[in-house]
Amino acid sequence: MIFQKILLQIFYNFKQERTISAPFHLLRGKRSGQTVQDVGIYHLHKYFGVLPKLSREKYDIELSTLIEDQFLNVKEDGFYELTSKAVEQIKHIQNLPFDGWHYRGNEHLFFARLSLVIQTLSHQVAGKMSFIPIQKDEQVQQWVRYFLNANHYKDGQLQLKLFNEIQQSLGINTMEERAKDIVMLRLTGYETAGLTWQQISVQKNMEEIDIQLMYIAALHNWLNQLNQHQEEYPILSQLVENIRISNPLSGSAFQTAELFNNGYSLEQISKMRRLKLSTIEDHIVELAMIEPQFKVEQFVSDGDIQKVLTAIEDYNTRKLKVLHEVVPHLTYFQLRLVLTRGERVES
Numbered sequence: 001m002i003f004q005k006i007l008l009q010i011f012y013n014f015k016q017e018r019t020i021s022a023p024f025h026l027l028r029g030k031r032s033g034q035t036v037q038d039v040g041i042y043h044l045h046k047y048f049g050v051l052p053k054l055s056r057e058k059y060d061i062e063l064s065t066l067i068e069d070q071f072l073n074v075k076e077d078g079f080y081e082l083t084s085k086a087v088e089q090i091k092h093i094q095n096l097p098f099d100g101w102h103y104r105g106n107e108h109l110f111f112a113r114l115s116l117v118i119q120t121l122s123h124q125v126a127g128k129m130s131f132i133p134i135q136k137d138e139q140v141q142q143w144v145r146y147f148l149n150a151n152h153y154k155d156g157q158l159q160l161k162l163f164n165e166i167q168q169s170l171g172i173n174t175m176e177e178r179a180k181d182i183v184m185l186r187l188t189g190y191e192t193a194g195l196t197w198q199q200i201s202v203q204k205n206m207e208e209i210d211i212q213l214m215y216i217a218a219l220h221n222w223l224n225q226l227n228q229h230q231e232e233y234p235i236l237s238q239l240v241e242n243i244r245i246s247n248p249l250s251g252s253a254f255q256t257a258e259l260f261n262n263g264y265s266l267e268q269i270s271k272m273r274r275l276k277l278s279t280i281e282d283h284i285v286e287l288a289m290i291e292p293q294f295k296v297e298q299f300v301s302d303g304d305i306q307k308v309l310t311a312i313e314d315y316n317t318r319k320l321k322v323l324h325e326v327v328p329h330l331t332y333f334q335l336r337l338v339l340t341r342g343e344r345v346e347s
Helices: 002-013 022-028 033-041 056-068 084-090 106-125 138-150 158-172 177-185 197-204 208-228 234-239 251-261 266-273 277-290 302-315 320-326 332-339
Strands: 072-074 080-082
Touching (some): 002 056, 002 084, 033 332, 056 072, 106 138, 106 158, 106 208, 106 234, 138 234, 158 208, 177 197, 177 208, 251 277, 266 277, 302 320, 320 332
16 A cells, blocks of 8 residues: 555654654644654655645554554554564655655646646537536636636637647656556546546555555656746646745745845844744754755854764764764754755755
């Protein structure tokens, strides 16, 4: 089962240094300082927020299955241990191309635009412009109206251009055919209804949540392809407008970053924003995760950075408590900054 394998991969990345609840918060995209910090420390950007509606009940059911199948042992304090069976299983896990850090659920907005455009164009070809839109969101409907008019859809050329771009882009995309098929099965056209998750699950003989995960990974993969080659797909490139998050900082962290980049100290920012210093430090760690030019050395000396990196290797851990015992003169904030080194993602 894909979902269980993803959980095992996340647990493995956490190096048994977080509780059994950590993957749940990661997959839902919780914006807490701890979860965002974990993304950087344990290099889990791809999984961040890929299942924002994941229920705790569903998560606990899958967790129980992992325990029953002897992949995971849970301790009384809420921490866990992976078994040798789990470690062996992880070696054979399919690497789905998620990019949760940069999309945060916006892949669904892209698909909403695409599905309504296709539904509208297919009805126009059939000469039946009176239909119930598959997308109820008024903002999506307004966006699609503007897109259609801007591309002169009434002359009948847009349908062919869009079809060719979809066929060409997906034709050369490296994602497996099953994933492409799932995306196409969700589309609605004239007298053709998009399939539900349950219907696709029956057709593919897969769990619904696994179908959804393949669908999300496929959209992330496709979106990255379209963003990287916009000149080749002028129609689809309009549909991906503002879908990829160029600045993944939260609103509050963004405000802190603006002040910091303007020369204010963390203490000054704390007073100006009336926020705890620890909150401002969380924002700076978040900034360090995504900003390639961020200089950790402005907070930690080169020598201390090397001491921390050596400790990580010697003790095979990224756990702050352990690292603090090895280099006690550094604060947890400084340690977290060092842990972001080499774990940044492109914005």
